[in-house]
Amino acid sequence: MGKVALIVMIACMLIESSHAKATLTCDQTTIFLTPCIPYAVLGGSVSPLCCQGVYSINAAYKNGDDRRVACHCIQDTAAKIPLINYTRVNQIGELCGSKCPYKVYPNTNCSK
Secondary structure, three states: OHHHHHHHHHHHHHHHHHOOOOOOOHHHHHHHHHHHHHHHHHOOOOOHHHHHHHHHHHHHOOOHHHHHHHHHHHHHHHHOOOOOOHHHHHHHHHHOOOOOOOOOOOOOOOOO
């Protein structure tokens, strides 16, 4: 049992250190992109608040670690939303006139 606890502790330390350089948090990502959920589920048109969130998150990126944190957060949050449409999720940046540095799907490798 002690070996398992040690392995878990080391794994947690490695995961934490891999995100240590990120300045963008999952909470910030969630706040920025929550207004996009209605479009991602129902379609229609993208709201101005959603686009403002996209602009804000793009402005908040400082490095690759920030993009990885945001990718994981978007992926984890989207997985919890019934009826999420990943095609719509990945159209939001373009519809808002902003580039997204990656596409998010359930199988996206956010570590790259």
